[in-house]
Amino acid sequence: MRCEFADSLLQGYFDGELNAPSAAAFERHLQHCIACATELVDLDLLRDRLQLAQLYEPATAALRQKINADLHPIAPLTAASQPLLWQWLAAAAALLFVAVVLGRVSPGLHSDDYQAELAGEIVDAHVRSLRSGPITEIASGDERIVKGWFDAKLKFAIPVRDFANEGFALKGGRLDVMEGRSVAVLVYERNGRPINVFIWPSREPDTSARTGSRQGFQWVDWRKGKTEFCAVSDADRVDLEQLHHLINSSA
Amino acid sequence: MSELDLEDRLRFEQLVLPHVDAAFNFARWLLRSRPDAEDVAQEALLRACRFFRSFHGGDARAWLLQIVRNTCYSWLEKNRPMEQSMEFDEELHLQACVTPETLAMAGDDRKCLILALETLPPRFREVLVLRELEGCSYKEIAAITSIPIGTVMSSLSRARRQLHSALANSCHKEKEVVREV
Numbered sequence: 001m002r003c004e005f006a007d008s009l010l011q012g013y014f015d016g017e018l019n020a021p022s023a024a025a026f027e028r029h030l031q032h033c034i035a036c037a038t039e040l041v042d043l044d045l046l047r048d049r050l051q052l053a054q055l056y057e058p059a060t061a062a063l064r065q066k067i068n069a070d071l072h073p074i075a076p077l078t079a080a081s082q083p084l085l086w087q088w089l090a091a092a093a094a095l096l097f098v099a100v101v102l103g104r105v106s107p108g109l110h111s112d113d114y115q116a117e118l119a120g121e122i123v124d125a126h127v128r129s130l131r132s133g134p135i136t137e138i139a140s141g142d143e144r145i146v147k148g149w150f151d152a153k154l155k156f157a158i159p160v161r162d163f164a165n166e167g168f169a170l171k172g173g174r175l176d177v178m179e180g181r182s183v184a185v186l187v188y189e190r191n192g193r194p195i196n197v198f199i200w201p202s203r204e205p206d207t208s209a210r211t212g213s214r215q216g217f218q219w220v221d222w223r224k225g226k227t228e229f230c231a232v233s234d235a236d237r238v239d240l241e242q243l244h245h246l247i248n249s250s251a
Numbered sequence: 252m253s254e255l256d257l258e259d260r261l262r263f264e265q266l267v268l269p270h271v272d273a274a275f276n277f278a279r280w281l282l283r284s285r286p287d288a289e290d291v292a293q294e295a296l297l298r299a300c301r302f303f304r305s306f307h308g309g310d311a312r313a314w315l316l317q318i319v320r321n322t323c324y325s326w327l328e329k330n331r332p333m334e335q336s337m338e339f340d341e342e343l344h345l346q347a348c349v350t351p352e353t354l355a356m357a358g359d360d361r362k363c364l365i366l367a368l369e370t371l372p373p374r375f376r377e378v379l380v381l382r383e384l385e386g387c388s389y390k391e392i393a394a395i396t397s398i399p400i401g402t403v404m405s406s407l408s409r410a411r412r413q414l415h416s417a418l419a420n421s422c423h424k425e426k427e428v429v430r431e432v
Contacts, residue, residue, distance in 0.1 A: 011408045053361040056384045059275035128401040
């Protein structure tokens with residue numbers, strides 16, 4: 001039996017990555033959770049085994065020589081040709097770098113898997129927001145204040161609306177990082193439960209809502225007007241779909 | 252490398268070159284091949300040298316390993332495109348590579364571990380190698396792989412679970428059989 005609740009806390013505890021209060025909380029949990037205690041022993045055994053096997057493979061002398069030769073070329077280029085060549089190489093490297101970055105961002109053929117993976121990341125970010133620290137960096141139900149806060153921090157504009165009358169009260173917002181990009185997160189509350197709406201710019205065409213669930217959380221993802229939205233919560237999916245319609249009709 | 256002036260070159264040698272082992276080891280596990288890792292590590296070091304002016308202090312190892320990772324994934328895309336599409340299907344990947352037979356054939360525990368680690372999907376393998384072999388913190392792993400810390404934690408959890416079950420299902424059984432005989 002695995003203890004789902006403590007799973008990622010357990011990894012953090014094992015790796016010594018928890019702060020003191022979280023570690024203390026986990027130790028309290030550990031006193032009466034056999035599943036976690038067992039898994040901790042297993043993790044220890046696995047680490048010992050990996051260490052014992054000496055799997056680290058250092059660079060060979062031949063590689064070091066090659067690298068040194070690269071660093072100290074025997075026949076340097078003539079002074080006149082150097083800057084031009086290096087400018088070209090630098091430009092090529094920059095292009096390559098951009099290609100790599102774009103390759104990561106655009107999903108290509110694997111859009112379904114990519115979306116599932118992305119949803120996974122978003123759910124992780126949602127869970128993280130519930131666990132650690134305040135869920136909002138700007139805590140306000142005032143559309144203009146929240147919008148102003150985001151406008152000052154983001155390079156893209158996002159629609160900020162309060163739907164308190166419809167039962168979705170705006171609580172504020174924060175910034176998060178998804179795949180290395182800054183994303184905006186609007187926080188709503190529905191019947192006492194927080195809903196995170198992740199928002200980032202997109203080049204893809206508009207889509208209708210796609211839904212899914214992961215780790216007991218529901219997510220609804222859609223694109224409208226060069227913007228992608230993904231709402232996550234443990235609230236009912238119907239609630240998320242209602243919020244999707246509210247946001248879409250106001251955007 | 253002559254585009255760096257003497258001062259930059261000395262800085263590069265002091266800050267980046269001590270991490271050549273880390274670069275090679277990371278490439279070796281990402282590519283699962285020593286000869287390919289040599290080529291790619293060398294290329295990554297060249298790139299690092301070219302980009303060195305964009306390095307503004309901080310963690311030189313994480314900075315280098317980020318470049319090694321990008322170089323490895325570009326290389327894989329170009330040279331082993333099939334492998335790249337495999338990584339999205341963990342189940343298929345495992346089925347295709349780890350069977351009790353292949354693991355049993357591996358023999359001693361070190362070979363067994365190498366095989367089990369090599370058959371993990373790349374996203375899991377990289378976090379595990381960075382954590383267990385390179386001793387990186389979650390923050391460093393997040394910087395190297397450009398994934399959020401929460402995802403680092405959940406990837407590590409899944410990686411360890413998969414490694415553990417791959418080992419438990421195959422190697423231990425094999426050992427028991429050997430003992431009984």
